[in-house]
Amino acid sequence: MIWETYAFAKNIHLYRHGGLNLVYDVNSGSLHLLDAKSYRWLEDMIKSGAENRAAAGGDLTAAERGEITREFDQLAREGTLFSPEAELPPPYPETETPLLKAVCLHLAHDCDLACRYCFAGTGAFGGERGLMPLATGKRALDFALARGGARATLEADFFGGEPLLNTAVMRALVAYGRDAAAALGKRINFTLTTNALRLDDDLLEWLDLEKIGLVLSIDGRPAVHDRMRPLRGGGGSYAAVLPAVLNVARRRAAASPYALGAYYYARGTYTRYNTDFDRDVLHLADLGVGRLSVEPVVGGGGLALREEDLPALYASYDRLGEAYLAYAADGRPFSFFHFNAGLDAGPCLPKRLKGCGAGLEYAAVAPNGDIYPCHQFVGRSEWRMGSVYDEPAPPPPEIARQFAGAHINAKKACQSCWCRFVCGGGCHAANVDMAGDLREVYDLGCRLQRKRFEVAAYIRAREALAGSAA
Amino acid sequence: MNKHIQTIIKGNLSAAAPQGGCGACQASCQSACKTSCTVGNQVCVK
Ligand code: SF4
Ligand code: SF4
Numbered sequence A: 001m002i003w004e005t006y007a008f009a010k011n012i013h014l015y016r017h018g019g020l021n022l023v024y025d026v027n028s029g030s031l032h033l034l035d036a037k038s039y040r041w042l043e044d045m046i047k048s049g050a051e052n053r054a055a056a057g058g059d060l061t062a063a064e065r066g067e068i069t070r071e072f073d074q075l076a077r078e079g080t081l082f083s084p085e086a087e088l089p090p091p092y093p094e095t096e097t098p099l100l101k102a103v104c105l106h107l108a109h110d111c112d113l114a115c116r117y118c119f120a121g122t123g124a125f126g127g128e129r130g131l132m133p134l135a136t137g138k139r140a141l142d143f144a145l146a147r148g149g150a151r152a153t154l155e156a157d158f159f160g161g162e163p164l165l166n167t168a169v170m171r172a173l174v175a176y177g178r179d180a181a182a183a184l185g186k187r188i189n190f191t192l193t194t195n196a197l198r199l200d201d202d203l204l205e206w207l208d209l210e211k212i213g214l215v216l217s218i219d220g221r222p223a224v225h226d227r228m229r230p231l232r233g234g235g236g237s238y239a240a241v242l243p244a245v246l247n248v249a250r251r252r253a254a255a256s257p258y259a260l261g262a263y264y265y266a267r268g269t270y271t272r273y274n275t276d277f278d279r280d281v282l283h284l285a286d287l288g289v290g291r292l293s294v295e296p297v298v299g300g301g302g303l304a305l306r307e308e309d310l311p312a313l314y315a316s317y318d319r320l321g322e323a324y325l326a327y328a329a330d331g332r333p334f335s336f337f338h339f340n341a342g343l344d345a346g347p348c349l350p351k352r353l354k355g356c357g358a359g360l361e362y363a364a365v366a367p368n369g370d371i372y373p374c375h376q377f378v379g380r381s382e383w384r385m386g387s388v389y390d391e392p393a394p395p396p397p398e399i400a401r402q403f404a405g406a407h408i409n410a411k412k413a414c415q416s417c418w419c420r421f422v423c424g425g426g427c428h429a430a431n432v433d434m435a436g437d438l439r440e441v442y443d444l445g446c447r448l449q450r451k452r453f454e455v456a457a458y459i460r461a462r463e464a465l466a467g468s469a470a
Numbered sequence B: 001m002n003k004h005i006q007t008i009i010k011g012n013l014s015a016a017a018p019q020g021g022c023g024a025c026q027a028s029c030q031s032a033c034k035t036s037c038t039v040g041n042q043v044c045v046k
Helices: A036-047 A050-055 A062-078 A134-147 A163-183 A201-209 A222-228 A238-251 A278-286 A307-329 A349-354 A398-404 A428-435 A443-469
Strands: A012-017 A020-025 A030-034 A102-106 A153-159 A187-194 A213-217 A264-270 A291-296 A362-365 B005-009
Touching: A012 A036, A012 A443, A020 A036, A020 A443, A030 A036, A030 A443, A036 A062, A062 B005, A102 A134, A134 A153, A134 A163, A134 A362, A153 A163, A163 A187, A163 A201, A201 A238, A213 A238, A222 A238, A238 A264, A264 A278, A278 A291, A278 A307, A291 A443, A307 A443, A428 A443, A443 B005
Parallel strands: A102 A153, A102 A362, A153 A187, A187 A213, A213 A264, A264 A291
Antiparallel strands: A012 A020, A020 A030, A030 B005
């Protein structure tokens, strides 16, 4: 029987949540619900060392063991439990230059807010405040389209600082990008990440017309938001941004929860000051904002999450999971990004090995045209990858190879992590900042990552149960 | 119908796309400032 020698810890994840016994099969991506007896037996087998496995589940009757064995065997045969580890080729072959999929344009290294957790140092990225000139933006789009090779679509995000400090350039770049892409038989999907302070009706009209995806920063309850996101002159920004957020939520109520097309997400950051972030999510849901996401702060000095915050954060995910189901049952569903785990139609295994693609499939361009592996690395000279003004266009330098080598097979922690095909190896920037190396992982981030997937899978199971009962 | 185990999702991850994938899907940033799209938060665009 397969389980006599199976490497349980890295290949299945067995857990209890909200009264359900669940097992996630890592290599197939399957999820099963267990009854108390099969759960206990499996738990017992996992706990016993390989030599004692045969003795596990001693309290079951022979008949029960027979039944459960047959069911385990059947699932193993169909490849949805105890499934074999696939052979994993390196995601980026040495000889190939990966095609660029996405580019982040830093339209403004300046901001009209002074958020306390801003990794960009209130917009300046440790350098001078400044706006991207139109000519630089055009070169950046040309560079990205060229490096996309045969790829039909380029994702381009307007980012900052606050990109709406440079709205005229943004509008001009959309027009330019559409033409430049069309001339190559391609298309560009644009998105805008903004603090929503300057999102007036006229601009929204245009954003809808151009089908530009929106990521709006709002942290939730007024006191939480205002504490972290003050206006530059002092005072909170909640009252100033809320109307625009509600406006977008109304206009784009039917948007895809998977960030496709002209979608929107209201996204917040949680810190040690709002470990009960579920209340922030529900605050926005109650106001009718139906596409929600919150993210853990990375770094942030005194705001940074600590080991001792984890129980409160876990409890928030737990409560949010139940609230998510309750709101849906009540006819007021909302989507929460961490719970859209792509469990049914998720990406293929090769994609899952690649992770975020920073430095390879993704690049960020600073206002002066300098290229970096991603927006979080912008302004750190040791990570500069050239400039959009280099002639000829710069080939991916040595830095790209470092990123290519930092995939989940190369990270010790990831190799044995049951969450590896969901996570993809974490955020390189967080790993560098918090763990000191591209091939190390930021453990606190990992633990939140695993937690959110546990709740996502639980929700999926609850939905399946509700569906089969209906 | 199984008595002890109910399958919620029947996956075949390891079988899919042995050729390396088509690469048509989006990039997937995990950081706080983009909304964190891990590889698990995506759908296959095919
Ligand atoms: S980064 Fe952490 S959570 Fe993600 S696969 Fe690696 S060890 Fe697992
Ligand atoms: S390194 Fe981190 S911030 Fe940069 S693209 Fe990857 S996940 Fe996002």
